[in-house]
Amino acid sequence: MGQIDGEYLAKLEDVLRIYTHPNQSKRARICFDERPCQLLDDVVAPIAVKPGKAAKEDNEYVRQGTSVVLLAYDLDKGIRYTQTREQRTKADYAQFMQYIIATYYADVDYIDLIQDNLNTHKYGSFYEHLPLAQARLLSGKLVFHFTPKHGSWLNMAEIEFSALARQCLNRRIGSLEELTRQVELWTDERNKRAVRVHWSFTVATAEDKLNRWYEQVNPVNKSN
Secondary structure: OOOOOHHHHHHHHHHHHHHHOOOEOOEEEEEEEEEEEEEEEEOOOOEOOOOOOOOEOOOOEEEEEEEEEEEEEEOOOOEEEEEEEOOOOHHHHHHHHHHHHHHHOOOOOEEEEEEOOOOOOOHHHHHHHOOHHHHHHHHHHEEEEEOOOOOHHHOHHHHHHHHHHHHOOOOOOOOHHHHHHHHHHHHHHHHHOOOOOOOOOOHHHHHHHOHHHHHHHOHHHOOO
């Protein structure tokens, strides 16, 4: 955990308030994050798995570069959207957001977007990499809410990535094409089962459980 200051607590409470707001017509709530992935291929073909037996693979592998998974989780619908890309640049971020919103949220007026404060996660990315009309639309529709530094635990997308890591990425995947296929299968299966993130940590919980943080920022908050 880094330095706890007033800015950290302000961002923490802002995200928690978004989570506790009731669902509003024409307004969506989405958590977004990215995960870099290393592509690893087998040098020796793994032995075919027999029923009831654990998979066996050789210790030797070859690196095939890196890639990234982009994930958006709609906490009202319990739906996640994913894409795999070679890198995570401003262009990748802008194109992913444009696709998601144009495809699934064209009739929504506003979207509260929870994300970390990466230098690509800016309105400027839209203007630098999308046609002007699309950039204006995204900038007017998306309301950014940033998690504090070292506060990724506040992002529901991190919970989705934890499940993705355990259920899909815990094996060697040697190409972007295979990574794309595996991630799409995982996404479709999880959406069909309507798996939801059940969040219970609120502003009131934070004030109770993290009281020493509030005291550290301002001694006037010290409990009697």
